[in-house]
Structure formats: structure tokens, C-alpha cells
Amino acid sequence: MTDVIKELGNGSLEEMYALATYAFNSQDTEERRGRFKLIVENSWNYGFLDPEGHLTSQVMATPFSVDFHGKTYLMAGIGYVASYPEARGQGGINRIMEKILEDCRERNVALSYLAPFSYPFYRRYGYEQLFDRISYELDSRDMPAVKKTTGFMKRTTFEESVEAIRSIYANMPESKRGGLVREDWWYSYKFKQREENHYALYYDREGNASGYVVYKLEAPTFVIVEMGYLNHEALRGLMRFIGSHNGAFASFEYTCGFSGHSKNYLLDNPFAKTTVTPYMMGRIVDIEKFMQTYPFEQDINFVLHVTEDPYAKWNEGFFDITYVNGVLEVKKVQQTELPVVSGTIQSMTQLLLGYQTVEALAFHEKIRVENKLIAELSQALPSQQPILNDYF
Known part of the structure; x- marks a missing residue:
């Protein structure tokens, strides 16, 4: 008998939970x-079995x-990611990650995100820093x-507020910069199953919900778990509600x-006090x-050259990209006379998802690009930094 990589069913729940709890x-x-x-x-749950x-x-x-930016991708x-101590260093995670990337491609998954315990560890699998987060104290x-x-705030339950939150x-612009399209089960996982959460909605004068705040009362600190709003008035209503707790709390986070x-x-x-820290990594699968x-x-015609992607070799090579009058064509080519932008899958992920500018x-030699193409790419690619307000 040999070690086996296996996609696990729900019948392995207890064994998976025991491993996660221990690790x-x-x-x-x-x-x-x-x-x-x-x-x-x-x-999709993968295991390495002895x-x-x-x-x-x-x-x-x-x-x-x-x-x-208005396009929906599977991610x-x-x-x-866990191993028992006696199994570490034996290649189990390595083989699972290889299998996951192959299966994701077959399942039409274009992107993958993760929360790293080590950035260098996950770079070997083609992931790179893609999201940051900011903390306010x-x-x-x-x-x-x-x-x-002119509107009003109302404290609610999860059940009363979930449709408005959704x-x-x-409809928030920040949710369209690489953020999740949240499903019903995810709202339950993220909010409902956290018993310490409180909920409040802001309603405008017409009675439409246009802002929400999920928060925790952890004296001496008032902790905002998540806040969303569709306009400045809703933000003001939320901040007025939050600020009304200042007599009971020493600080807000x-x-x-x-x-x-x-x-x-x-x-x-x-x-x-504001602190910006690296958050999650991502990669184009x-x-x-x-x-x-x-x-x-805007219209553009160039060749994208992925120089290196050891765990997803199908990404390596030259891709002719043509976008003219709203029509987009992509094809893999062997040679080209078009201007080329070259880099590893990590650099291409940061470039194409807007984490870093061309x-x-x-300048830092993460990509190679002809000078005449720099200005075109700068105008044609979305320039806003991606935002993620979820964790998994």
C-alpha cells in the first residue's frame, strides 16, 4: 500500500475536524x-492518506x-491547510495543491485566493500578495x-437584516474589485454562526435600507465587524449610531x-491610528x-507572456490579446511581432488584478515590458486596488 491523494466526502467530516482542531x-x-x-x-475537500x-x-x-469590475469569475x-506533525515534510500538502490546481482548471475555475501562514511557502504554488487590509483604532x-x-437607525437580528445586508x-463599488459574490450559506457562516455579533441598519427617509453595521460589544472596545453603505448619508447615519456608544466604550476598532x-x-x-497590513494572496489558475x-x-492589442508557472504549466507561453470595439479575442501563439509584457504568474496576477501598476x-523588474506598451496597458487595465472583506 502507498500514500493516496483523495477527494473526501462528508463522511470524513469527523476525521477532518479532528485534524484541523489538532493542527x-x-x-x-x-x-x-x-x-x-x-x-x-x-x-471540495482533499486529503492525503497514509x-x-x-x-x-x-x-x-x-x-x-x-x-x-462587472465580470464574474469562479474562484x-x-x-x-493542515497536517499532523509526524506527516509534515513528507510532501502531502505539495501533492494536494498540485491536484487542486489541476482539478480547478477542469472545473473552469479561473482564480484562487488563500490566507497564508507564510508568503514564501505559497509562492511556490504560484500565489502572490493580492490584498491588503487597514485597521483603525x-x-x-x-x-x-x-x-x-433625515433617516433613522434600527437594531435588528441577523434574520431581519440579512436581505438588506446582501x-x-x-451594490457597493468596493465589492466589485475582486470581492466575493456571497451566497446564502456564506452569510450564515460569516455572520449568523457568530453568536457575539450584533446588527443594525440605516434607513433613509423613504424607508429604504441603505447602510448596515455588524458589530461586537467587547468592553472596553466597540468592534466593527463589517460596515456597508450606499451613499454618504448612510455612512453618516452609521457613524452617528456607532459614536452614540462612546460613553460605554473607551475605544473603537x-x-x-x-x-x-x-x-x-x-x-x-x-x-x-491606522495600520495597513498584507492580507490574502491570490493567483490566476x-x-x-x-x-x-x-x-x-480601452482598445489594445498585445502579447502576454507567462514565463514561469511550475504547478500550472498550461499557463506558460505567449497569449495574443486583442480587444477592439468591445470584442475580445485570446489565443495562444508560438511567436509574435506585437509588443510583449512578460513575467511570472505571480507578477501577472498582481498586474492584471490591479494590485500593482505596470x-x-x-521599475522593480517584476515584469519586462516594452516602453511603448506601458502607457497603453496603464490606460487599458483596471487600476483600482482589489478589495477583499472575507476570510476562509
Whole structure:
């Protein structure tokens, strides 16, 4: 008998949970069991089994849709990467990741995200830093005094607010920069199964919900879990509601996806401590499939050259990209006389998803690009930094 890579069914739930609990030194609670069961039921679960058939390593790939500037892509979220200590260094995770990338390509998955314990470790699989997040910490004495709005706030339950949260989130521009298209089960996993969460909605004067806040009361700190709003009035209503707690809390904290700019300037006294940190990594799983519906912003014709992708060799090579009058064509070619942009799959992921500009990547020699193509790419590619407000 030999070691085996196997896609696990729900019947392996207990064995998977035991491995995850041990590997992450987690406490076994009913809440944690419930959340684990829910994500297992909605994921492709891979295991590395020893010759006796015991699970020794595992990786979970959860299929999501993401919205990238109006285009919807399938994305595999990698999580619960775990091994028992005696199995580490034996190649189990390596073989699982190789299998996952192959299966993702067959399942028409164009992208993959993950939360790294080590950036260098996951770079070997073609992943690269793709998202940042920003944390705000504000003393209660510095909370702004926000003028009353024409609408009103209402504290609610998850069940009462979930439809409004779903609608507001889906219509926020920040959700369309590589963020998840959240399904019903994900709202339950992310919010409902966190018993400490509180919910409140902002309604405009017509009675339409246009803002929401999910928060925790962790004295002495008021923690904003997530906040969404469709206009400035809704933001003011939310901030007025949050600020009304300043008599009971010494400080306020809020962490969210980083858009490239701090919102500290909106405060009367911009004393909030802001910290920008690296967040999740990502990679393009299938460059040809990804480019076939890419949201170009102007006409362009060039060749994209992926120089290196050891775990997804199908991405290596030259791809002729033509976008003219709204018609996009992508084909793999052997040679070209068109201007070329070259780089590894990591650099191409950062470039094409907007995490870094073509000028910055070229300056730091992460890509090679002809000078005449730099200006064209800069105008044709979406330039806003991708944002992710989820974790898996």
C-alpha cells in the first residue's frame, strides 16, 4: 500500500475536524463544529492518506464567484491547510495543491485566493500578495460628533437584516474589485454562526435600507465587524449610531479591505491610528480562461507572456490579446511581432488584478515590458486596488 491523494466526502467530516482542531490548537466547541460542518459541505475537500488509510494532511478548496469590475469569475478559496506533525515534510500538502490546481482548471475555475501562514511557502504554488487590509483604532474622545440625518437607525437580528445586508453589499463599488459574490450559506457562516455579533441598519427617509453595521460589544472596545453603505448619508447615519456608544466604550476598532486610501481624512480630528497590513494572496489558475472575459477599459492589442508557472504549466507561453470595439479575442501563439509584457504568474496576477501598476512592476523588474506598451496597458487595465472583506 502507498500514500493516496483523495477527494473526501462528508463522511470524513469527523476525521477532518479532528485534524484541523489538532493542527490549529483550537478548542472544540459546538459553534466551531457547526461552522466547520457548513464549510465542509460547501467545499471540495482533499486529503492525503497514509498506507493504513488514515488522514494525515488536508486542504479545503471552497468554490466562490467573485466580481471583478462587472465580470464574474469562479474562484477557489484555499483553507484549512493542515497536517499532523509526524506527516509534515513528507510532501502531502505539495501533492494536494498540485491536484487542486489541476482539478480547478477542469472545473473552469479561473482564480484562487488563500490566507497564508507564510508568503514564501505559497509562492511556490504560484500565489502572490493580492490584498491588503487597514485597521483603525480610535479613542472614544476622538469620535466625531455627526449631525443628525433625515433617516433613522434600527437594531435588528441577523434574520431581519440579512436581505438588506446582501443587497447593500452587492451594490457597493468596493465589492466589485475582486470581492466575493456571497451566497446564502456564506452569510450564515460569516455572520449568523457568530453568536457575539450584533446588527443594525440605516434607513433613509423613504424607508429604504441603505447602510448596515455588524458589530461586537467587547468592553472596553466597540468592534466593527463589517460596515456597508450606499451613499454618504448612510455612512453618516452609521457613524452617528456607532459614536452614540462612546460613553460605554473607551475605544473603537474597525478592520476592512484596503482600497489604497485611508478614510482618516473624514474625521474632524484625524487621530485614528491606522495600520495597513498584507492580507490574502491570490493567483490566476487559468490565464487563458481569465483573459477571455477580462474587463479592458480601452482598445489594445498585445502579447502576454507567462514565463514561469511550475504547478500550472498550461499557463506558460505567449497569449495574443486583442480587444477592439468591445470584442475580445485570446489565443495562444508560438511567436509574435506585437509588443510583449512578460513575467511570472505571480507578477501577472498582481498586474492584471490591479494590485500593482505596470509602471511599478516594470521599475522593480517584476515584469519586462516594452516602453511603448506601458502607457497603453496603464490606460487599458483596471487600476483600482482589489478589495477583499472575507476570510476562509
